[in-house]
Amino acid sequence: MRYLIGRLLWALVILVGTTAITFAIVFLVPGDPARVVAGPRADAATIASIRRELALDLPVHVQYGHYLARLAHGDLGRSYATRQPVGEILARRLPATALLAAAGLGIAVVLGLAGGLVTAPLAGTWVDRGALVLSLAFLSAPVFWLGMLALYYVGYRWRLLPLGGAGDIRHLVLPALVLGSGTGVYYARLLHTNLVSVLDADYIRAARARGAGRGRVLAVHALRNASLPLLTVIGLDFAALLNGVVLTETVFHWPGLGRLAFDAVLSLDVPVIMGTVLLSAVLVVASNLAVDLLYRVVDPRIRLG
Structure with missing residues (x-):
């Protein structure tokens, strides 16, 4: 307490x-x-x-x-442009951003877990080195550029998904993939490094000596300890994810907080700028606190405070 x-x-x-x-x-x-x-x-x-x-x-x-x-007193002021209460504006936009951020984070975690678990046993091989090169190339690409490429090829040339907006689940797929893919590649490399280190531990050798298969060793014995640093990074990366939301929503015309903040900056709508920044800060602080508590659940040996 x-x-x-x-x-x-x-x-x-x-x-x-x-x-x-x-x-x-x-x-x-x-x-x-x-x-x-x-x-x-x-x-x-x-x-x-x-x-x-x-x-x-x-x-x-x-x-x-x-x-x-x-x-x-809970009053965020009124928008200079529309004279509407900022709290009401944020409340209308928050669900769209929450949906996009949750989808992007889910994609990032799935890609991170899959990539780390697949490449860790292949450490030192040409597959691992190739994955590293591709990861570095992908991580160096700006979100804005990836979004424009995805819009051009997937939306315009191949017409597989809508170009932008928000109508149904199909409109969510492309921005969520762009938002979560870069973070997922980073998580995969981080988990890969942690797993390679953990796989040399004595308790892993003991598990193998008892007859545990490679899949069980990775998923049961190694993943728990290797994922602890990943939990911290996920909490700290929430701010970066929100920054990515701003760019992603702008590129794909997704009607969320990121697009709202972008428009507010262009129009110098100070109350809306302050409201979006404050709400983002609240979300970041809350996510970091949640990660601290989740640490305690994943590893009971850790004591808070």
Whole structure:
């Protein structure tokens, strides 16, 4: 219990720090949100009126203080562009992002487990070296570029899947594959390295001496210990996965938080930017805490705190 309380307090510090840094960066970026809201043909008086209405004429530290006060009451503010509550906007977009992130993470874990289990017994062979080269080539490719290639070949030339949007499960397949494949390749190499190390342990030799087959040794004896570092990486990689969601949703026009954040940055919609960043930070902190607790389940020898 003491451990959980400490982690929750530390999470609160991280979230407040995230809002402060994001708020400062948003107001350091060139551009005037009031001018964007008013439109390109608005006169100076209209822009000044909108700036007063949005409280943009106040000092930045005063605006941030007002934001924290509203946040303490669960109020994320209203979008500059639509004047809708940010909380309602996020609530509408979150399910689409959650679905895409879950599908991408599921694909990554499946690819990671399959790739690691298949290549670990082949360590040092030409198959292993070839898999390493392909993995490095795939990991060096940007998500945006992979998405454009997938759209062109799978969606446009071969017409196997829709080009974008969100209508049914077919619209989910391509963005989820792009989002999860790169992470899955990384997980596969990490698990491969851990398994190769674990397979030389004494308890693995003892299991083989007792007559355990290669499949049982890998899946039962080696995988549990080799997967512990992978659990940590999955939790830490959640932030990277969210970054990938932003690019993937933008490429495939997926109506989630990533696309919302991209549009908000273009329009300098500060409340929406702050809301998406804060929600992403909450998800990252929660995922890291969940991984810590899962560590305890996978390996009871680990004590929290």
